[in-house]
Amino acid sequence: MTTYATQSQSALDEGKAALVDALRDALGDTLRDVWVLDQRTQQPLYLREDVAERIEDVAVEKHLDNERYGFVTRQTYNLLHYSEFRYTHRGFDTWELFRTFVTDDDAQVGVVVGIDSNDTGYDFGALTDIVHDLADEYGAGAFAPVAPDDD
Numbered sequence: 001m002t003t004y005a006t007q008s009q010s011a012l013d014e015g016k017a018a019l020v021d022a023l024r025d026a027l028g029d030t031l032r033d034v035w036v037l038d039q040r041t042q043q044p045l046y047l048r049e050d051v052a053e054r055i056e057d058v059a060v061e062k063h064l065d066n067e068r069y070g071f072v073t074r075q076t077y078n079l080l081h082y083s084e085f086r087y088t089h090r091g092f093d094t095w096e097l098f099r100t101f102v103t104d105d106d107a108q109v110g111v112v113v114g115i116d117s118n119d120t121g122y123d124f125g126a127l128t129d130i131v132h133d134l135a136d137e138y139g140a141g142a143f144a145p146v147a148p149d150d151d
Contacts, residue, residue, distance in 0.1 A: 012045060015134065015142025020046045022130050023113060027122075032095055032114035036145045037064055038107070039071060043145035051114065067099055067112050074101055087128045091117070100128050102135035102143060109135075109143040 012020065016036070024031055024046075034046040042064045047055075070088060077085035090097040098113045111131050115122060135143065 013142060015138030016045050018138065019111070019131065019134050019143060022134060023127070026127060026130055027113075027115055030116040030118060032116060033112075034114075035064060035112040036143045037068060037110045037112065038145055039068060041145050041147040043147075064112065067110060070099055070101060070110055071108060087124050089124050093117075096122070098122070098124055098127055100131050102132060102140040104135070104140040106139070107141035107144050109140050109145070111143065 019036075020034055023034055031046065032048050032051045033044065036043050036045060042061070074085050087098060087100040090099075094117055096115045096117055098115065099110060101108060101110050103109075113127070
């Protein structure tokens with residue numbers, strides 16, 4: 001399994017740092033992790049320490065490969081429906097996952113966010129707006145994952 005280090009804010013590009021900051025502002029301590037992915041690779045932008053420890057023995061790549069199907073299903077839904085597909089929400093017993101995609105002429109990037117489950121619920125539409133507004137400001141390519149070095 002791969003060990004993922006929590007990215008320091010200073011190590012992230014401006015757009016990615018703004019994304020993590022905005023999600024932390026919106027979600028507070030319930031934010032578990034933030035990942036960006038394209039069709040080939042993924043990058044963790046934020047991993048809460050307890051989450052980083054829990055996923056040391058988990059095949060995160062397989063989980064994110066499943067989330068990559070969203071590139072296809074998003075396109076399918078957009079072709080079949082009169083309205084735009086905006087996000088996916090998955091509920092697990094102790095946490096929730098939110099996924100959206102941002103696109104422009106140069107890039108298609110998935111943003112995957114883990115959140116602690118709570119009794120109040122989350123406004124996933126508002127979270128989508130936050131992510132999409134930042135993509136409009138910085139460009140979707142600013143969120144594109146950087147493959148880890150093969151050193």
